[in-house]
Amino acid sequence: MEMETVKLSRIVTKLTPEMHPFLTSEELNSYIVLRDGLGVLRRQDALEIIQQSIYEQQKDAVMH
16 A cells, blocks of 8 residues: 545545534644555544644644
């Protein structure tokens, strides 16, 4: 399987659409590199990616 770069919004739409209202447009528009591509991503993987994305966005906001 090949690496794939996708926007977080695509992951959310496909695997966790109920999370969409809780994410900012900046988070949804962030790019995520998936080692094995979107096709093999599981719901639990998506939730971990979302959690990490929120953390990274909040960390950047606090540092500014």
